[in-house]
Amino acid sequence: MEDPASFGGELGLVMGSPVHGQAALAVGVLPAARRRHHRRRREVFNDKLREWEDYYNYHRRHRDLDGQTPYERLKQGTTTET
Structure with a gap:
């Protein structure tokens, strides 16, 4: 500290x-320098979060979606039989 x-x-x-x-x-x-430091850390965090979301939703295959990505499933439509 x-x-x-x-x-x-x-x-x-x-x-x-x-x-x-x-x-x-x-x-x-x-001081302004400290505020800039915190702002930069938030920007880096948000950039990494967007990268993860992109990977998770558009590139990572999901077993529960029969090997599709969430985006592929969304494009296909979410029709399930009950």
């Missing part, structure tokens, strides 16, 4: 709180 003092004393009002970093983020006192 980083030392709150490294933020230049900007967290003085919330330093005693166990969630001082979250509170500081909520009120917008974190």
Whole structure:
């Protein structure tokens, strides 16, 4: 955990709180570089999630779909006998 003092004393009002970093983020006192770092991490996560969703829905064969991908099943139509 980083030392709150490294933020230049900007967290003085919330330093005693166990969630001082979250509170500081909520009120917008974190330095711009730190906000950019968190934004970049979210972007990387979202990019990886989109890659996984693409693989899962368009390339990965599913046993329960008789070896089809979810997209292939969707194109075929989902008619099942009851």
